[in-house]
Amino acid sequence: MNDFFVDTSRRLLHMATTFFFMSIIIFLVIDLPEGDFATAKIAELQSLGQTVDPKMIEILRETYGLDQPLVVRYWNWFSSVLTGDLGMSLSTQEPVWDTIKSRLPTTIMLMLGVLSFMFLTAIPIGIYSALRQYSVGDYVATIVGFIGMATPNFVIAIIAILIGYEYFDTVITGINSDEYIGQPMSWDKFWDSVSRSWVFILVLGTSGMANIIRKVRANLLDEMNKPYVKTARAKGLGEVHLTVKYPVRLALIPMVSTIGWLLPTLLGADIIVSQVMNMPTLGPLMLGALEKQDMVLAGDILLIMGGLTIIGTLISDTLLRMIDPRVRAGMEKE
Incomplete structure (x- = not known):
């Protein structure tokens, strides 16, 4: 204690x-x-x-x-x-x-949505791509990853807006439909926000998802070729149990350690994407403050972002301690 x-x-x-x-x-x-x-x-x-x-x-x-x-x-x-x-x-x-105060909850919820989308989508794809190396699915994941990393988020946002308007006759910008703008929060307004946020989450999470897929695939391939995996397989340990308990767990450790640094990256990318998609987040507000050299407003927003980074790093350290026995052992020795 x-x-x-x-x-x-x-x-x-x-x-x-x-x-x-x-x-x-x-x-x-x-x-x-x-x-x-x-x-x-x-x-x-x-x-x-x-x-x-x-x-x-x-x-x-x-x-x-x-x-x-x-x-x-x-x-x-x-x-x-x-x-x-x-x-x-x-x-x-x-x-x-x-x-x-009106933009902070929206920003946090959208960033949590982007993080959840990135990890819940990218990790399974990365694992599948590593376990089915050189398969059709592996090639598809690799191509999607390269496209996601090479294409700026704001370009994807513009393409998504054009597709929504041209083929579905729908305006996907803004956090709420016209009938809910200026209205007090209600369940209908909340679900309207959720239904209009998924495009923003998809656009902002694309590049980060592509990066995670590549890292998970590379880390898992490296773990699968290590001697302990071959020894466990030779002793008759089931393939699924072997893969999930050891290689996958170790391959995800570098991903957990980067959660804290993903928050400022997402908030930085959010500035341009939110401008394009007219989302009421802190990004455009900070951009306007910097243009007007409003040091108080810009400084407070950046300090909040920095605080979120510190909190994210703490979460990363806590998760790392939970999933990696070597970290726990090292801390106990200290």
Whole structure:
């Protein structure tokens, strides 16, 4: 029990340290482009044909605290986040939480749907492809994998939209049909969202699924050629039992260890795909914040994504400890 608490405390300390340094990197990257929200706002007004007093830039900087040193601005932002206050969006003049709270559940549910689709589809295909090497199914899976990896997600999204409109006379963009837009949540609206989300999940999960198929196939082929498999087969162990208990289990370990890193990858790909398919996720919101140099909104969204990555890594470590006895043995020795 003491070892469990020590291990948990150590993990939490590592997560807190990672989160802190992540916040510093995020703030520095957002502040890196030339100019700030004040200059972006002035440029926007000038593009609309308005005459702007040059002193207005200094007034805006002072109003939003942009004239303060970098360290002071970072600490004001990060200390507010630690207290649960995400601050005020510079571009909308609304609390950041009010801006993202309607999009955050949708984003998380869609990402969970994409992850589930990727693993539940790719792992069986990868196993079949390895056990039936050079079969027709193996060749089909390989071709599909290469196409999925070579084709950008937004191109697949555009093709899916065109097919839906041309052949099924259906608009598949947006999370809800027109009659449910602006309506309170209900079972009908929920199932309408589910029925319209599968195309987005399919599009976003295609490239990741292709990558997992290739890795599972390669790992399983490597395990099947190892001496312990040949020894177990020679002793008369059933083929199905042998394959599932040892090679498949070991081949999936690298997949489990990458779950945490898949979340930011999916959220990054989500930015363009959500723009194309008009999905109300955090991706387009962050893109707009970066364009307007709204450091508060963009920083909060990136920090949430980073937090999800840390949580995903923790889940990966936990699952890895459950399925790999070598990890458990190593931790017990420590």
